[in-house]
Amino acid sequence: MIHHKSGGKILLMVIAFALVVAACGTSSETATTTAPAVSQTTTTSGGNDVTTTAAPAETTTAPSGEPIDVPGFSTWEEVLAAADGTTVNWFMWGGNDKLNADVDNDIGKVLKERYNLTLNRVPITDTADAVNKVLDEAAAGVDTNGTVDLIWINGENFRTLKSAGLLYGSWAESLPNAKYVPWDDPAIANDFGEPVDGLESPWGHAQFVFEYDTDFVSEAPTTFEKLQAWVEANPGGFTYPAIPDFTGSVFVRQVFYWVAGGPEPFLGAFDQSVFDQYAPKVWEYLNGLEPNLWRNGETYPESAAMQDLLANQEIHFNMTYNPARASTKIADGSYPESIRTFVFDTGTLSNNNYVTIPFNAPNPAGAMVLANYIISPEFQLIMADPDQWGWLIPTDPTTWPAKDQEILASYGTGIATLPASVLTAHALPEPAGDWVTAMEAGWIKNVLEK
DSSP: OEEEGGGSOOOOOOOOOOOOOOOOOOOOOOSOOOOOOOOEEEEEETTEEEEEESSOOOOOOOOTTOEEEETTEEEHHHHHHHHTTOEEEEEEEOOOHHHHHHHIIIIIHHHHHHHOOEEEEEEESOHHHHHHHHHHHHHTTOOSSOSOSEEEEOHHHHHHHHHTTOBOOSOGGGSGGGGGSOTTSHHHHEETTEEOTTSEEEEEEEEOEEEEETTTOSSOOOSHHHHHHHHHHSTTSOOOOOTTSHHHHHHHHHHHHHHHTSSGGGSSSOOHHHHHHHHHHHHHHHHHHGGGSGGGGSEEEOHHHHHHHHHTTSSSEEEESOTTHHHHHHHTTSSOTTEEEEOOTTOEEEEEEEEEOBTTOSOHHHHHHHHHHTTSHHHHHHHHOTTTTOOBOOSOGGGSOHHHHHHHHTOOOOTTOOOHHHHHHTEEOOOOHHHHHHHHHHHIIIIIOO
């Protein structure tokens, strides 16, 4: 979809990250864990080849009868019993056919076969759609049996529901597989500056990278100054998604960091005077780019459309929170062999994907079973595999069973994927949600509508 300036209305992940795994120590797990099944099948869904793991093995269970601190349940066995035979409604961004198929195959099938739990993936174009549904239900007095069990959520929307008291209490740190999550890491404990407080659970890690076509761009412009020079010398070859597109928003945040000389001014509480100090320079830079953007900046594509434009060599840059996506798309033939990735010398934004449960979820037990599975070493290995999901992972592999650490260490890095050491060295923190809101609104007013 393309968004036109004249219309006045406009409208995320990852790397097969061959982590350098620490030497495998002796596992002290009290849970039972086995390595994931390795036999795989390849099917076609939505025009994409999808590799799935067959006959998933049993993974982790909590010690029988051990108490858990979760609203409404006293043991994990009670959670599993309540989820048995039910449906879990997972509201998540649905703009990628391969991701949708991967979720259905690698999560939905396991939930059904192992827990007799049906996954109803509810595709949405914007996370705010699910958040607004919960807000509307709260306003209408629907305090129980709402429509949303689980949301793939981002920082500003999490903050909205948390501030309104519309989340299902603290549950995430009581999941059996929560022991693999480094909760003490500030990058995990805070979502866009908002303390997680056990109200959401991570399931993926992301870092912003640029994709570019080396057939048209001989040297990656690793600074905003170099990018501006390239755009001016090559009109039509660059663009970015319009806000509120998630990827467009992160590009604008990157410009703010560059103008301010780093992320520090935006890491605390929102300060209008600080925003006013830097924002004019941001609008000046972006408005300066606009005449030389794709289609003269009169239209802005969505993230999904930009992938096709890059693949067709209509534009020569794309941007994504998935550092390994380019390698995956080269491997499946949808990107030219000439695509590579880069990060700015001054760094790029990095964050985690989370899931959360609304206060009136009709099936919180099913939601927790799903959330628990997707942080298991079994599923995290599927995510990290460059031949499957190719995502960065939020769990700590050094806490995994030794055999799972060995599998992770065996993964390679895709042809277009930057080494993990480069990504880590260039990772920048996200600003708090109030900053994001102000930056997005400011872009619409001062760039799109100008």
